[in-house]
Amino acid sequence: MVNKTCSKCRQAKPLDEYNKGKGRFGKIAVCKSCSKERNKASIDRRRANLMSLPRYLTEEQEVSIFEHFNNSCALTGLKDKLCLDHFVPLDWGVTPLKYGLGGTTFPNMIPFHISINSAKNAMNPVMLFERYGEKYNISADRWNAALKYLAEKNGLSVADYTNRVNACYMEVQSDRWATGINKKVETNGEIVGWEIERALRRNLNIQVVIELFGTSKTKDYFRTTKVSEMIARRKFEMEVRQSKVKRNLVEITKEVERLLVEYRKRNQ
Ligand SMILES: [Zn+2]
Numbered sequence: 001m002v003n004k005t006c007s008k009c010r011q012a013k014p015l016d017e018y019n020k021g022k023g024r025f026g027k028i029a030v031c032k033s034c035s036k037e038r039n040k041a042s043i044d045r046r047r048a049n050l051m052s053l054p055r056y057l058t059e060e061q062e063v064s065i066f067e068h069f070n071n072s073c074a075l076t077g078l079k080d081k082l083c084l085d086h087f088v089p090l091d092w093g094v095t096p097l098k099y100g101l102g103g104t105t106f107p108n109m110i111p112f113h114i115s116i117n118s119a120k121n122a123m124n125p126v127m128l129f130e131r132y133g134e135k136y137n138i139s140a141d142r143w144n145a146a147l148k149y150l151a152e153k154n155g156l157s158v159a160d161y162t163n164r165v166n167a168c169y170m171e172v173q174s175d176r177w178a179t180g181i182n183k184k185v186e187t188n189g190e191i192v193g194w195e196i197e198r199a200l201r202r203n204l205n206i207q208v209v210i211e212l213f214g215t216s217k218t219k220d221y222f223r224t225t226k227v228s229e230m231i232a233r234r235k236f237e238m239e240v241r242q243s244k245v246k247r248n249l250v251e252i253t254k255e256v257e258r259l260l261v262e263y264r265k266r267n268q
Contacts, residue, residue: 002015004018004024004025006029006030006031008030008031008034008038009034013031017032017033018030019035045091045093046090049093050104052094053094053097053102053103053104054104055103055104055105056103056105056106057105057106061106061109062084065084065109065111066084066111069110072111073112073113074111074145074146074149075112075116075133075136075143076113076116076137076138076142081113081114081115082111082112082113082114083113083114084109084110084111085109085111085120086102086103086104086108086109087110087125088101089102089120089122090102090103090104092122092168095171095172095175096168096172099164099167099168100154100164101164102168106153107150107153107154110149110150116136116138119136124169125165126165127166130143147161147162170203173204174212174213177198177199177204177209178212178213178214179213180195181195181210182213182214182217185215185217185221186215186218191221191227191230193230196231197238200234200235206222206231207222210222225264225267228263229263232259233256233259236255236259237252240252240255
């Protein structure tokens with residue numbers, strides 16, 4: 001029988017313990033019980049965020065937003081299945097407040113077709129639509145017009161607004177990643193390669209994130225040679241994968257060993 005390891009609980013479980021999806025074996029990466037827990041947690045978080053974050057949207061403002069976009073989706077122009085969406089997601093918690101962003105507020109609301117709304121989810125809309133706009137049938141003109149509208153409502157230039165959203169997202173990601181790491185280190189768990197890779201994939205500067213969000217125990221843990229080496233190794237492995245240079249495993253291993261020797265020398 002084929003088993004698949006859940007990316008959340010890391011347990012190997014039979015395939016029927018997973019919902020259908022785009023992952024390996026045609027299933028999603030997270031097992032059914034973990035998905036259920038995650039969905040519930042996400043609904044709870046959304047509700048809590050909706051209540052605790054600023055809500056200053058009047059009915060007149062709501063009407064004026066829809067009017068501005070001709071009662072159609074700001075990005076696709078579709079006129080059906082519209083929802084008034086939070087551009088900076090509620091899911092980002094209180095961090096956006098520091099950046100003067102987010103909440104159920106006039107400058108953060110925009111009409112999206114339901115497909116755009118669910119594609120965006122809790123992701124960074126700026127990165128998502130700039131990179132994958134075509135996939136969602138978003139024209140560059142509509143995207144630029146939507147950004148201009150949002151930036152203006154936020155009293156910023158387009159460049160300042162997008163920079164701020166990106167910086168905010170970076171902080172949200174850093175905070176979340178470090179929270180998980182802190183929890184694990186607190187309970188004397190070992191940090192493993194994929195947890196490091198998760199941060200690297202998000203372009204987080206691990207040393208900086210640990211300095212900013214790590215507990216003193218986490219900071220000590222990350223100062224050990226073992227962890228520093230693991231980070232260096234993962235970084236290198238990812239670079240090799242990304243460069244798409246096809247080298248055989250022996251060569252890669254040799255190179256990693258060489259770099260580690262170099263790294264140790266430098267840190268002596
Ligand atoms: Zn699981």
